[in-house]
Structures are given as structure tokens and as C-alpha cells.
Amino acid sequence: MSLFTPQEMKDLSGRVFVDFLQMKTFSEDPLILVKGDGIYVTDHLGKRYMDGLAGVFTNILGYGYQPVIDAINEQMQKLHFGMPMYATNDKSLELVEMLSSVTPSEFNKMKFLSGGSEATEAAMKMARQYHRQTGNPGKYKVISRYGSYHGGTMGALAASGGAARKSHYEPFATGYVHVPPPFCYRCPFNLEFPSCDRLCAGMIEDTIINESPDTVAAVIAEPIIVSGDGFIPSPPGYLSELRRICDKHNVVLIFDEIITGVGRLGHMFGAALYDVWPDILVVGKAISAGYYPLSAVILNDQVSGAFWGDESDMVQFHAGQTYGGNPTAAAAGLAVIRQLIDLNLPARVEKLGERLTNGLRSLQATHPEIGQVSGEGLLIGVEYVRNATTHEPFSDDIAFAKKVDEECRKLGLITRPSTNVQIFGPAYIISESEVDQMISIVDRAISNARNSLAA
Ligand SMILES: Cc1ncc(COP(=O)(O)O)c(C=O)c1O
The missing domain is CATH 3.40.640.10 (Type I PLP-dependent aspartate aminotransferase-like (Major domain))
Structure with missing residues (x-):
């Protein structure tokens, strides 16, 4: 049990310097984690997310690893x-x-x-x-x-x-x-x-x-x-x-x-x-x-x-x-x-990494915004582009990778965006079906991001 109510936590959230983020914006819709299990985290409102970044490439064995x-x-x-x-x-x-x-x-x-x-x-x-x-x-x-x-x-x-x-x-x-x-x-x-x-x-x-x-x-x-x-x-x-x-x-x-x-x-x-x-x-x-x-x-x-x-x-x-x-x-x-x-986890990482990379690459067929999917093992970057032939990036104000990340967040997946790239680095204990779930969320998130641009 947390000491504070969800609203109290939100009110307090602007008093903590979160890495690299503007505190004012953050505190308007803060992500406040209260629990972790396996590759999932739960926020102060009870919403559960798949952690696609293993904390920050740290939590390779997931949460609560005995x-x-x-x-x-x-x-x-x-x-x-x-x-x-x-x-x-x-x-x-x-x-x-x-x-x-x-x-x-x-x-x-x-x-x-x-x-x-x-x-x-x-x-x-x-x-x-x-x-x-x-x-x-x-x-x-x-x-x-x-x-x-x-x-x-x-x-x-x-x-x-x-x-x-x-x-x-x-x-x-x-x-x-x-x-x-x-x-x-x-x-x-x-x-x-x-x-x-x-x-x-x-x-x-x-x-x-x-x-x-x-x-x-x-x-x-x-x-x-x-x-x-x-x-x-x-x-x-x-x-x-x-x-x-x-x-x-x-x-x-x-x-x-x-x-x-x-x-x-x-x-x-x-x-x-x-x-x-x-x-x-x-x-x-x-x-x-x-x-x-x-x-x-x-x-x-x-x-x-x-x-x-x-x-x-x-x-x-x-x-x-x-x-x-x-x-x-x-x-x-x-x-x-x-x-x-x-547990020979590096071999597992290699295998699951291939599955995640191939799955994300398969999305290129329906999402021309995916310029390239690159990386090794379970460290994968999806580069979003305005034009896949010329590799022209989206302008900074569109920041498509950030939009996809936001849509992923709404759908219960946390990833890491920069202006043009969305980065994936899940825990090594992720299962094949969770990898597939991740791909399916990204699929929907890209569509949603595109629709939000058109709106
Ligand atoms: C490649 C690389 N080097 C060094 C650092 C610094 O590590 P720390 O944040 O633990 O000080 C980071 C952090 O993200 C990193 O990604």
C-alpha cells in the first residue's frame, strides 16, 4: 500500500526531477510506478504496462526475480x-x-x-x-x-x-x-x-x-x-x-x-x-x-x-x-x-531478438513510416521516416517516433523514443508470445499515430 492517494501522488510528482523531462509537463500526466512483476509494471492508477525497455536496459531478469x-x-x-x-x-x-x-x-x-x-x-x-x-x-x-x-x-x-x-x-x-x-x-x-x-x-x-x-x-x-x-x-x-x-x-x-x-x-x-x-x-x-x-x-x-x-x-x-x-x-x-x-540467456536473447526484429520488419509492409529496423539481440531501433526511399526524417515538430511511443503507452507498452527512433530493449526473460504481443501493439500504435496526424 502506498502512503498517498493517486491524486496526492500526481500532485507531488512535479517535485521530483525525472531524468531529462520537463517537470511541468510530466506532472500533468505523470507515470508513477508502484509495482513490478515479470516484465510488467503497474502505475499509481492501477494500469499495467509491458516494460519494453527493461527499466533502462537494466532489468534483464524482470521484476521480482527471486x-x-x-x-x-x-x-x-x-x-x-x-x-x-x-x-x-x-x-x-x-x-x-x-x-x-x-x-x-x-x-x-x-x-x-x-x-x-x-x-x-x-x-x-x-x-x-x-x-x-x-x-x-x-x-x-x-x-x-x-x-x-x-x-x-x-x-x-x-x-x-x-x-x-x-x-x-x-x-x-x-x-x-x-x-x-x-x-x-x-x-x-x-x-x-x-x-x-x-x-x-x-x-x-x-x-x-x-x-x-x-x-x-x-x-x-x-x-x-x-x-x-x-x-x-x-x-x-x-x-x-x-x-x-x-x-x-x-x-x-x-x-x-x-x-x-x-x-x-x-x-x-x-x-x-x-x-x-x-x-x-x-x-x-x-x-x-x-x-x-x-x-x-x-x-x-x-x-x-x-x-x-x-x-x-x-x-x-x-x-x-x-x-x-x-x-x-x-x-x-x-x-x-x-x-x-x-540459463544460457545470451542464446535466448539472440533467438527472441530475431523474432522481435523480424516481427517489426514485417510491419514495414503496411507502415511505410518504418524506414529501417536495426540492432542486435534484444536491442532494436525502429527508424521512422517521412520518405522510406530518401530516408527523409519527419520534422522535429511531428516527432513520429514520440507519437508512436505515446500510442504504445496508451496501449500498455513502454518503449523509448527519440525524435526519429523508437528503441526496444526488453528483459531477457520475455516470452515468445509477449514478443508477439509487443509487435502487435506497435502495429496498432503506428496506425493510431498516423491517424492522429491526419486528424
Ligand atoms: C552508453 C552509455 N554510457 C554511459 C551511460 C551512463 O550511465 P549511468 O546513467 O548509469 O551513469 C549510459 C546511460 O544511459 C549509457 O547509455
């Missing part, structure tokens, strides 16, 4: 928190072993933190420190792509693209350089894949050379850009080209797998799907299935080796965050990864 809840409860009774400045704990050690077992043999050392932004920032700091401690103190710049999102804290935001999110907080520290993303559907260079010869990857090398390799510490990239502007999967050969370029210029390659990691793409990591491994792998969100804040910065031996030395060398990582590496978070992460392995 094995994880039990692991957390057990750990809470035993040692709920450690001493982050003096000690590690048994659960963190088990988690190190567990994550090492699902990554290539050179990934042995890691830093546990509580959120994605903390982790991407730590990775960028580590890249700088690595160079400082391996004889290249001038390498400090970080190259990233416009359109990307690496987090909301100042360093992570500086590395992100997206003027709408960033401009309010300018200026940022220097040392962050951006290049165009590999957006084949709307190529920033008006080229076609593969005759483009991956110019977007080549531009990263040009940028390193123009900035001077002596100044560039890291390239940070998500295998699929999701949280920034648009939905941008890496084209074939793009990530391996980044690997080649970074090796050539002694630049640390960081994969931000906050969304793509932990099974989301039908493999344990995007790196495994694309068969390209970075020097630093950053994971968050799904790693604890939303049950407890946890993220991890996983370093290969080459990078982590630079942090190993005598006390007098002062080469340790000079940073930490209070809740990072705590035993309850580690217990949650362990329980989640165990489920992924024991």
Missing part, C-alpha cells in the same frame, strides 16, 4: 557494506573471477563502481594515467563520436555528443575531440556502405594524426550508439578498424558497453559479437539487473600492468567512489551473471 533478491538479502545480513578505502570483500573477489571467466584471458583486473558515468569517467582517467605511467605523459585527449552518450557527469558528458544535452553545461574541460558517428542510414558524408571504405573510421585515424598521436590517450565508443542521437549500430569492419588504428597509434581503446554488455546483443558482450576486444571494457546497467547499483571497468593486462608497482612508485589508481566495490552490489552482480550463464 534468485537475485535472495542473494542480496543474504549479503545484506552478512556484510552489507565494506570499507572501500581499506578493504575489498569476498563477493567482489568472486565477481572478479566470474567476469574474468566470461572475457578473454587478458582481462583480469577490474574496478567496481556504482553507475555508468562513474565507470566511463574512470576508464578515461585510467587511459590517461596508463600513458603517464608508460612514458607518454603528453597523451591526454579522448576521441569520441558525435551522437554518443557516455554519461551525465562532467567528464562523461564532455566525451558525449549531442548538443541538446550538453549545451546547458558548457564549457567542458579541454581534451575531448569528436568525430562523426558511423551512421550508415544517414551517412554524414552522403556515402554508401561498403563503397565508403569506412571513411568514418578513417576519420578517427586522421583526427589522431591531426591532433598529434603524442597527445591522444583514448578512443571511447559504444558498439551500438543508443543513448545519444539516433540508433547507430557499428557497420561491419568498423570496430576492427578502430582496433587497428588504436594499436598503430598507441591509443587505448575503450568500449562503453553500459547498454550493449551483459547479454543484451545475444553475446555476453558486444565485443564478443563483433569479435573485437578493447583495452578497457566498461559495463553497467544489466550487470546487476537493476537490483543494486553496480558498474565495472574491466582492464586488459597491458593497461592494468601500468598500475602495478611498489608503494613508492605511486602508480595506483588515485580514485574511488563511496559505494563502488561494495559487497551487496557484487552479490547482485554475481547472482545475475550466474543466471546468464546457467
